[in-house]
């Protein structure tokens with residue numbers, strides 16, 4: 348249907364542009380960044396939740412699998428609480444280092460005189476480079492994979508499981524992004540815009556919507572690429588590490604796009620992590636036990 352195809356191509360760019368422009372204007376007018384972020388998150392979520400019902404990628408992925416309650420806990424802990432705690436801790440540790448670096452180079456490192464759009468692009472690309480390598484290491488290094496595995500444990504993708512993260516897995520990915528921007532001396536306004544970018548892309552990235560991203564797949568790491576990162580098959584899953592942007596995946600040769608009309612089988616091969624928050628917190632520390640329980644369960 349032509350209308351559905353138009354919506355599939357236009358939804359993300361329209362919402363993204365609206366969120367970015369509205370947030371930049373709101374900051375200029377001195378509105379509370381917190382309330383602006385709440386409004387952007389709410390509006391994006393409303394679009395995503397409605398689109399999941401009207402044009403799902405997989406109808407079955409709209410059916411709960413005993414995962415909604417757990418994902419809500421992860422959302423509150425790993426999206427609404429820990430980022431503020433981690434950010435305060437990183438500021439305490441890294442801002443003195445950033446001041447010292449500025450002293451060494453004899454001035455500000457961050458190009459504050461650039462137009463805002465250029466600063467936001469620089470922040471997104473720099474933060475993404477650090478996140479890319481940390482995320483890639485989390486897939487290629489066994490002890491880091493144990494911290495990241497909870498994020499890959501769901502058997503379906505929908506908007507809420509974007510926030511499913513072990514607190515320590517979140518720490519390494521959030522730390523990569525935040526450290527880069529803090530050490531470079533990025534101002535609060537740029538951090539805010541990076542936050543808006545993360546919220547909008549994050550909500551679309553795991554969404555069960557049959558989007559067509561076209562050329563945007565070469566810039567943003569959205570669901571058309573990211574769903575393959577959740578494939579059970581490790582040789583496929585070890586692609587598309589981008590958090591907000593896909594540019595480093597294309598540059599470093601890890602971008603992967605499945606054929607149109609095909610779909611990944613989502614989850615972790617050989618490991619089933621129960622839908623229990625306490626168990627999920629302990630999984631990295633009782634890894635062999637979790638693997639044994641999975642094989643016994645299958646046997």
Ligand SMILES: [Zn+2]
Nearest residue numbers: 482486495576
């Ligand atoms: Zn991953």
